[in-house]
Amino acid sequence: MNWLAVVLLLVVAAAVVLRWRRPAWYWMSFGVTLAVVRVLFRYASVMDACGLTVPPPRWRLTLARLTNRPVPRPRAPRVLRVRPTRTGLALKLKLRPGQDAFDVAASCDRLRHSFAMYGVTSRELRSGVVEVRMTGYDVLKRVQMPAKTDTRPMRVPVALREDGAVHYRDYRAVPHALTIGATESGKSVYQRNLVAGLAPMNVALVGIDCKQGVELFPLARRFSALADNPDTAADLLDALVSYMEDVYQLIRAEQRITSDVPDAEIASDIWDLPAGLRPVPVVVMVDEVAELALFATKAEEKRRDQIITALARLAQLGRAAGIYLEVCGQRFGSELGKGITMLRAQLTGRTAHRVNDESSANMAFADIAPDAVLAAIQIPTDMPGVAITGDATGGWARIRAPHTSLRQAVNTCNRYADLTPDLPALAPFRPVLGIPAPKDAPAVESIPATV
Numbered sequence: 001m002n003w004l005a006v007v008l009l010l011v012v013a014a015a016v017v018l019r020w021r022r023p024a025w026y027w028m029s030f031g032v033t034l035a036v037v038r039v040l041f042r043y044a045s046v047m048d049a050c051g052l053t054v055p056p057p058r059w060r061l062t063l064a065r066l067t068n069r070p071v072p073r074p075r076a077p078r079v080l081r082v083r084p085t086r087t088g089l090a091l092k093l094k095l096r097p098g099q100d101a102f103d104v105a106a107s108c109d110r111l112r113h114s115f116a117m118y119g120v121t122s123r124e125l126r127s128g129v130v131e132v133r134m135t136g137y138d139v140l141k142r143v144q145m146p147a148k149t150d151t152r153p154m155r156v157p158v159a160l161r162e163d164g165a166v167h168y169r170d171y172r173a174v175p176h177a178l179t180i181g182a183t184e185s186g187k188s189v190y191q192r193n194l195v196a197g198l199a200p201m202n203v204a205l206v207g208i209d210c211k212q213g214v215e216l217f218p219l220a221r222r223f224s225a226l227a228d229n230p231d232t233a234a235d236l237l238d239a240l241v242s243y244m245e246d247v248y249q250l251i252r253a254e255q256r257i258t259s260d261v262p263d264a265e266i267a268s269d270i271w272d273l274p275a276g277l278r279p280v281p282v283v284v285m286v287d288e289v290a291e292l293a294l295f296a297t298k299a300e301e302k303r304r305d306q307i308i309t310a311l312a313r314l315a316q317l318g319r320a321a322g323i324y325l326e327v328c329g330q331r332f333g334s335e336l337g338k339g340i341t342m343l344r345a346q347l348t349g350r351t352a353h354r355v356n357d358e359s360s361a362n363m364a365f366a367d368i369a370p371d372a373v374l375a376a377i378q379i380p381t382d383m384p385g386v387a388i389t390g391d392a393t394g395g396w397a398r399i400r401a402p403h404t405s406l407r408q409a410v411n412t413c414n415r416y417a418d419l420t421p422d423l424p425a426l427a428p429f430r431p432v433l434g435i436p437a438p439k440d441a442p443a444v445e446s447i448p449a450t451v
């Protein structure tokens, strides 16, 4: 008996410690079973209390009256499936006549409290069927990506959503994207995750990092071309535009439209070309984009116009040539001059890290998901990396990328360095490897060491 009490005490203590220190392990060991039992036991009464039941149909009332049986109770949506996940539970519900998906969405907060879960979201799977996703703990606090993700070419599992699902950056579905956020909000870490995710894929990486290359140059071994200042960036973008024109010439040459070529085989982008002929897709990473649009002199203004025109052309025409843009910056609005809003309109994927004012959030979401604007301003300063991501369908979600350190990203890029394609068109911009020679007399003074 004593032994039993000791073992029980140890199990309870282990559960408490795990829940406090390692919520993910607690969920997989104890939490999931307790939550399934709790949800199944309380389901009918919670749905009733949350207003998610409908009165029984008339024929059942009549039948009960005729057979002198008790009046049937109101009915909750039928549970089609309860699926435990790595981070919570997923319930598939069949709605009763008269209910709609909005009823469930509007009750999510009440369901969260009633089932004692950390978060509850819902989405319509098909007409009359809704999925309710519950999370058992704050999955964004310490992001752990699942070991197995659904990887496809040009699709990077880059972050975790607050409902526990993986957020993918899919370049073929959303070719160009804009990421904005205040300083120290996590933009570069997000971009670093993308680079690390793309490194093992058959893709050419091109980087423009106007912070003198501090973010992207350490990853140089996996980059086919890099620019660390606006002058080089202007030349690099021009070279990319002519590369794009060459790719279109290749596609034209391969089209050979004759009456006996089936419709589905006519190539209109690089993915329709035979694998042996297909040019390698190119992802262009731009960090601190505003630096490219600022100017102080007449000559710089000319360079700025050249850069913005090249970026706008790549955004408008690049997709079919397999050129994808990933643009990051603190702000990206019309105050940066002409051509910016036109370029922004082409960047379909939108992600906003913490921003300090509504107008910055508006730059990302006002034209696609207005209610995401409020969510972006509410991200707390002590959660760098948390972001709101929207898409052209009007939906949005809160996400956070794992904290990949520069060292981890460098290791990944070095491991896959032999996959770096040599694009002759971009050869002059191929980064020179090795430690850069120090300038003769750096005008930087170090902090004196304290003893």
Ligand SMILES: Nc1ncnc2c1ncn2[C@@H]1O[C@H](COP(=O)(O)OP(=O)(O)OP(=O)(O)O)[C@@H](O)[C@H]1O
Binding pocket: 181, 182, 183, 184, 185, 186, 187, 188, 189, 190, 330, 384, 385, 386, 400, 401, 402, 403, 404
């Ligand atoms: N996903 C994350 N999880 C945990 N910490 C993060 C995450 N992303 C960023 N951080 C923390 O925030 C710090 C700043 O991140 P980052 O350099 O990406 O910001 P930034 O938005 O690029 O800033 P800046 O505009 O000044 O370049 C990082 O050093 C890191 O400590």
Ligand SMILES: [Mg+2]
Binding pocket: 187, 188, 215, 287
């Ligand atoms: Mg940065």
